[in-house]
Amino acid sequence: MYIIFDETIIDSEEIKDLIQQKSDFKVEKDMCKATKREDVLAYLVTLDVDLIEKQIREEYDLQDMEMEDLFEEYMELAEEKALELEELMPMYSIMEAKAYKWDMSENKIKTIMAVAHTDLGVLKLSDVVKRLLSETD
Incomplete structure (x- = not known):
């Protein structure tokens, strides 16, 4: 889908490919149409928990963490x-x-990004x- 970005037209497929090539995220779904806007890029991306867990292990002892605290850490790190x-x-995004x-x-941790x-x-x-969050599983 093509998105109007200021005075430029951007192909959402190009941004999707860029995300997958330059990061640990996998784009599960292009959600640009679901935004019902012509000026917003949106994706459902996933991140492998094992990648996040490595970072958490550096800061915490996972043996002592409650499942709820671990869940919150996963969510925060995925968003970051x-x-x-x-x-x-x-530029200017x-x-x-x-x-x-x-x-x-x-x-995997599922994340909506726009x-x-x-x-x-x-x-x-x-x-x-x-x-978009209200439209996801």
């Missing part, structure tokens, strides 16, 4: 890593990411992410 992808996005599920069968031009504003982009 998703927001680091902003470096790969076009803003980004919002929300991890929402630990898929234990696949051992990118737009700064003119859109953080509040509108946050609303788009909230709407």
